[in-house]
Amino acid sequence: MLYRFKQLLEQNEARISKLISEEHGKTLEDAAGELKRGIENVEYACAAPEILKGEYSRNVGPNIDAWSDFQPIGVVAGITPFNFPAMVPLWMYPLAIACGNTFILKPSERDPSSTLLIAELFHEAGLPKGVLNVVHGDKEAVDGLLQAPEVKAISFVGSTPIAEYIYAEGTKRGKRVQALGGAKNHAVLMPDADLDNAVSALMGAAYGSCGERCMAISVAVCVGDQVADALIAKLVPQIKALKIGAGTSCGLDMGPLVTAAAQAKVTGYIDSGVAQGAELVVDGRGYQVAGHENGFFLGGSLFDRVTPEMTIYKEEIFGPVLCVVRVNSLEEAMQLINDHEYGNGTCIFTRDGEAARLFCDEIEVGMVGVNVPLPVPVAYHSFGGWKRSLFGDLHAYGPDGVRFYTRRKAITQRWPQRASHEASQFAFPSL
Numbered sequence: 001m002l003y004r005f006k007q008l009l010e011q012n013e014a015r016i017s018k019l020i021s022e023e024h025g026k027t028l029e030d031a032a033g034e035l036k037r038g039i040e041n042v043e044y045a046c047a048a049p050e051i052l053k054g055e056y057s058r059n060v061g062p063n064i065d066a067w068s069d070f071q072p073i074g075v076v077a078g079i080t081p082f083n084f085p086a087m088v089p090l091w092m093y094p095l096a097i098a099c100g101n102t103f104i105l106k107p108s109e110r111d112p113s114s115t116l117l118i119a120e121l122f123h124e125a126g127l128p129k130g131v132l133n134v135v136h137g138d139k140e141a142v143d144g145l146l147q148a149p150e151v152k153a154i155s156f157v158g159s160t161p162i163a164e165y166i167y168a169e170g171t172k173r174g175k176r177v178q179a180l181g182g183a184k185n186h187a188v189l190m191p192d193a194d195l196d197n198a199v200s201a202l203m204g205a206a207y208g209s210c211g212e213r214c215m216a217i218s219v220a221v222c223v224g225d226q227v228a229d230a231l232i233a234k235l236v237p238q239i240k241a242l243k244i245g246a247g248t249s250c251g252l253d254m255g256p257l258v259t260a261a262a263q264a265k266v267t268g269y270i271d272s273g274v275a276q277g278a279e280l281v282v283d284g285r286g287y288q289v290a291g292h293e294n295g296f297f298l299g300g301s302l303f304d305r306v307t308p309e310m311t312i313y314k315e316e317i318f319g320p321v322l323c324v325v326r327v328n329s330l331e332e333a334m335q336l337i338n339d340h341e342y343g344n345g346t347c348i349f350t351r352d353g354e355a356a357r358l359f360c361d362e363i364e365v366g367m368v369g370v371n372v373p374l375p376v377p378v379a380y381h382s383f384g385g386w387k388r389s390l391f392g393d394l395h396a397y398g399p400d401g402v403r404f405y406t407r408r409k410a411i412t413q414r415w416p417q418r419a420s421h422e423a424s425q426f427a428f429p430s431l
Contacts, residue, residue: 005125021247023111038090040379045094070406072100082108167391179391183344193349205373239300263296266319273312344385
């Protein structure tokens with residue numbers, strides 16, 4: 001059934017991508033890429049016979065065998081964000097169902113159509129009725145899931161304030177909760193970095209999907225003024241050359257933001273950066289697309305000389321805005337990142353293996369890239385940040401996903417030999 005579901009997703013890629021683009025606004029290419037990453041998680045769930053086989057130990061004592069099982073926890077709920085209406089749900093329910101659970105999905109009310117289509121394809125693949133259920137709504141629907149005693153676990157991806165709320169409300173009712181929150185992802189550029197490749201990587205990581213990604217790079221930390229000056233000189237013409245339009249058009253770099261409220265919020269952050277003294281090198285406000293004058297568009301924006309006290313540094317903007325921060329050393333860059341309340345993703349651009357190793361070992365962030373701007377783990381690893389980017393113990397999908405959607409049962413079994421008898425033991429038993 002899971003294999004058939006995977007085939008149906010691949011066969012309907014164009015249809016699903018078009019729905020995502022029409023409703024969310026992201027480009028067709030970006031929507032297709034999102035779907036492909038989601039399909040990777042379906043592939044991982046197809047390996048359920050291997051990943052759920054547990055451990056077995058024979059003869060741990062005389063005629064005693066021991067083993068552990070992964071058993072389902074029951075009804076599981078997932079609450080997913082607007083920015084990845086296909087991928088994030090596919091992080092959750094294929095694996096949860098493969099682990100033996102039933103699933104209730106509450107997608108974002110802003111763009112639920114592709115999510116619903118994918119659920120219909122799962123039923124077309126042969127999923128029995130009642131195993132996957134989709135409910136629509138806002139906070140009232142979320143609170144209903146949190147309060148329902150039948151729901152044993154909740155997965156969430158969204159903003160930190162809501163993640164914290166869901167974690168608190170769910171755990172106080174005895175539910176298992178993994179709540180993935182916001183981010184402020186930094187890219188460190190060392191003096192020895194391949195700057196051309198770093199610029200290409202930053203353009204996609206900062207401005208792809210209009211910056212509406214929890215793994216978007218929103219801060220470039222340049223070690224030395226020379227690196228910062230060279231980076232900005234290369235970024236400016238590329239930012240100004242971004243191809244922006246309706247997401248369903250071909251050959252674009254960016255579409256619109258998801259709503260007018262999102263556009264206004266990002267514009268407010270740009271205003272704040274200017275008011276607090278950051279240097280606005282490229283201004284994306286007021287961007288117009290012919291034929292779509294009322295669209296929720298912004299051009300790419302670039303700030304220089306941003307400091308940690310500024311709002312645009314402290315808060316997640318969730319828009320096409322990149323902030324350049326200047327530091328004097330790798331140690332200063334790492335301290336800057338470690339001091340931030342978020343710890344979702346980060347990366348370093350360098351040719352120095354020693355620097356890269358130090359960065360990977362000492363940085364307090366959950367997902368780290370070396371010359372990789374968006375270090376989103378493949379499906380057979382797990383996704384999740386540290387600090388206020390994650391509430392709960394286990395990350396999403398991969399091995400942590402299996403642990404989250406199952407409960408372990410350890411079984412110790414003895415078959416005494418016939419005609420044998422042992423006296424009662426009153427001391428703590430040993431094998």
